[in-house]
Amino acid sequence: MLFFLFFILMFLLLFPNTVCSGAKDGLFLWATVVLPSLFPFCLCTSLIRAYTNGNASKYFLLFAGILSGYPIGAKLSGELYQKGELTRQTAIFFSAFTNNASPMFVIFFVGNTLLHLGKKCYIFYLLLLLSSFLGSFFIWILNRYINQSKASLPKMPLKKESENKLSLFQQFDYELNNSAELLIKIGGYILVFSILTSFLKELKRIPPFLSTFLCGILEITTGNHLLCQNMADSPQKTALSLAITTFGGLCAFAQTNSVIQKNGLSLSCYLCSKLLSAIFAFFLALLWLH
Numbered sequence: 001m002l003f004f005l006f007f008i009l010m011f012l013l014l015f016p017n018t019v020c021s022g023a024k025d026g027l028f029l030w031a032t033v034v035l036p037s038l039f040p041f042c043l044c045t046s047l048i049r050a051y052t053n054g055n056a057s058k059y060f061l062l063f064a065g066i067l068s069g070y071p072i073g074a075k076l077s078g079e080l081y082q083k084g085e086l087t088r089q090t091a092i093f094f095s096a097f098t099n100n101a102s103p104m105f106v107i108f109f110v111g112n113t114l115l116h117l118g119k120k121c122y123i124f125y126l127l128l129l130l131s132s133f134l135g136s137f138f139i140w141i142l143n144r145y146i147n148q149s150k151a152s153l154p155k156m157p158l159k160k161e162s163e164n165k166l167s168l169f170q171q172f173d174y175e176l177n178n179s180a181e182l183l184i185k186i187g188g189y190i191l192v193f194s195i196l197t198s199f200l201k202e203l204k205r206i207p208p209f210l211s212t213f214l215c216g217i218l219e220i221t222t223g224n225h226l227l228c229q230n231m232a233d234s235p236q237k238t239a240l241s242l243a244i245t246t247f248g249g250l251c252a253f254a255q256t257n258s259v260i261q262k263n264g265l266s267l268s269c270y271l272c273s274k275l276l277s278a279i280f281a282f283f284l285a286l287l288w289l290h
Helices: 002-014 016-050 057-068 072-082 088-097 103-114 118-147 168-202 208-218 220-230 235-247 249-263 267-289
Strands: none
Touching: 002 016, 016 057, 016 072, 016 103, 016 168, 016 220, 057 072, 072 088, 072 249, 088 118, 088 249, 088 267, 103 118, 103 220, 103 235, 118 235, 118 267, 168 208, 168 220, 168 249, 208 220, 208 235, 208 249, 220 235, 220 249, 235 267, 249 267
């Protein structure tokens, strides 16, 4: 491992321009798109979660996760499971279904700006949600079938509410710190994957389609942008874009890992759900466009 890290260090020193270019792109994306769009949702949903006490209100909170973008949906699902308000299987389902790119990104950036779908961009987003539901539901059914013959898993113990409840301003300050820490961590992941995509774009010997596909696996913003540059308008192009966006990329997976790994949810189930959702998205888009 130490040898590998020294190899990466030498690689970074040999290609400083590529590293700086990728880091600048990642920082620009984080500062101009992710931070202003995600921070208000992150803070607001955290405050709502702090005052949510079971019943139907938890589903309104999960709906807010759908509107917020990566990785808020998975974060909320993990926290509700940790509080004992969701079973493990249900939390795994919602952590994948509610954890998608934000509607603003999918509808206006991918659907309208890149693909020029016009009013069809709303159908594009609905297909993403449907695909995400189908992939998550399939894994939920599979988990339920597997666990039928096993002893029931131990439930996450309920967290006891603190006897000294925080005031509104104390709770606001606490959630503000948590949101800032989460967004800084997300920014770090975006910079790392932006550097990787920058290296991929510099490799001239890789065919454009393969380079686009690999960038889409790493990070959906760059992947969609390259896809729209390298492919002519066609149903296949829109279907590939929807599949890339539904999967979310390894960058979103790393962000999700950072928020649910401590909550006892399965990362392998999450990844399988997203892979299945991407396959559903591709074929649903082809059916829609044909």
